[in-house]
Amino acid sequence: MGLTVGVDIGGTKIAAGVVDEDGRIVVDDVRDTPATDPAALAATVGDLVDDLRRKRDIDAVGIGAAGFVDASRSTVLFAPNIDWADEPLAARVHELVGLRVVVENDANAAAWGEFRFGAGADVDDLLLVTVGTGIGAGIIHAGQLYRGGFGVAAEVGHLRMVPAGILCGCGQYGCWEQYGSGRALVREAGDRIRAGITAAKPLADLAGGDPDAVTGPMVTEAAQAGDPLSIDLIADAGSWVGQGLASLAAVLDPTTIAIGGGVAAASDLLMQPVQEAFVRHLSAGSSRPHAELRLATLGNEAGLVGAADLARIP
Numbered sequence: 001m002g003l004t005v006g007v008d009i010g011g012t013k014i015a016a017g018v019v020d021e022d023g024r025i026v027v028d029d030v031r032d033t034p035a036t037d038p039a040a041l042a043a044t045v046g047d048l049v050d051d052l053r054r055k056r057d058i059d060a061v062g063i064g065a066a067g068f069v070d071a072s073r074s075t076v077l078f079a080p081n082i083d084w085a086d087e088p089l090a091a092r093v094h095e096l097v098g099l100r101v102v103v104e105n106d107a108n109a110a111a112w113g114e115f116r117f118g119a120g121a122d123v124d125d126l127l128l129v130t131v132g133t134g135i136g137a138g139i140i141h142a143g144q145l146y147r148g149g150f151g152v153a154a155e156v157g158h159l160r161m162v163p164a165g166i167l168c169g170c171g172q173y174g175c176w177e178q179y180g181s182g183r184a185l186v187r188e189a190g191d192r193i194r195a196g197i198t199a200a201k202p203l204a205d206l207a208g209g210d211p212d213a214v215t216g217p218m219v220t221e222a223a224q225a226g227d228p229l230s231i232d233l234i235a236d237a238g239s240w241v242g243q244g245l246a247s248l249a250a251v252l253d254p255t256t257i258a259i260g261g262g263v264a265a266a267s268d269l270l271m272q273p274v275q276e277a278f279v280r281h282l283s284a285g286s287s288r289p290h291a292e293l294r295l296a297t298l299g300n301e302a303g304l305v306g307a308a309d310l311a312r313i314p
Contacts, residue, residue, distance in 0.1 A: 003056050005049050005064040006308030007071065008300075011035060011081035015300075016048040018056045019308035023117030025301060027055050035082045042089060046096030053097075060100040062311030063089060064109030064303040065138075071103045071151035073310075080134075080169060102311050105147075106303045107154065110260060110296075111138020112145055113306025118298040127254040128154065128296060131241055131263035131270075133216075135177040136279040139252065145310075157181070159244060178263040180240030182216035182263045188233055189214045199229040220266045234266050242277025249291055250283050260296030271295060 007016045017028030034040040067079030076088035090101040111128035120126035128141040135157035139146040147153050157177035158170050165174025190211035192200040202222050205211040223230035275293055279285050
């Protein structure tokens with residue numbers, strides 16, 4: 001199979017691109033996400049595909065979407081930021097464009113992209129953990145994407161880390177992503193600004209004095225400029241990430257773990273506390289081999305590239 005289109009559906013933007021067999025994006029485009037209207041969203045994807053196929057001949061379409069995707073890679077069972085419930089996304093888009101369409105969870109698509117063309121291209125087993133607004137993951141074992149019995153494996157952001165902890169959007173308490181994600185980073189930064197502590201002034205200045213205007217990139221920017229509070233906030237998030245990775249390693253025993261997502265832009269400021277917490281919390285850590293931790297390398301393109309490549313697989 002030759003060129004395929006990869007589509008990455010986010011809560012605010014839909015990115016699409018024509019991808020070749022070496023994982024290179026030949027041409028791409030982006031549109032706003034009509035998150036409250038499933039039919040309009042499918043139409044937007046269809047328009048993107050039609051525009052791209054005017055520029056290149058394409059054979060199939062792969063779509064990465066946040067949420068639970070069924071084992072047949074066709075229906076979105078549930079999505080956290082888009083009004084989908086049992087949404088037959090593959091069928092809707094196929095009807096519009098007349099091409100083979102497969103749908104994959106966005107973290108699975110990103111994991112496949114990193115495995116084929118990025119941080120995991122030299123290994124057969126890879127656990128990709130994306131640390132962004134929430135925490136997601138994709139599992140590659142023996143060169144195959146592991147989806148689980150119902151297609152919804154690796155929803156790791158909702159592992160219980162703190163019994164009776166912070167309420168999560170999933171309805172449970174103490175989920176991992178409430179402590180180690182970009183959302184947690186922003187919440188903690190905002191709380192420090194609201195408390196009026198002197199150390200929060202650099203962040204408050206970046207946010208224009210509004211604690212609700214803080215973003216993850218702001219915290220990263222301040223940390224990279226040497227702000228002690230921002231460095232501590234990222235280190236705390238990294239410690240939570242490392243603890244969760246130790247639990248996953250106890251179950252999955254991966255050879256390689258790659259960390260991606262927006263928070264990973266903090267690079268060593270995040271990875272050092274992740275590594276330290278991972279080793280500290282790994283069961284029998286000093287008596288067993290353990291995974292190599294790496295930063296993902298494809299950035300925001302991982303999901304698009306991975307979805308396009310997965311469209312080539314029957």
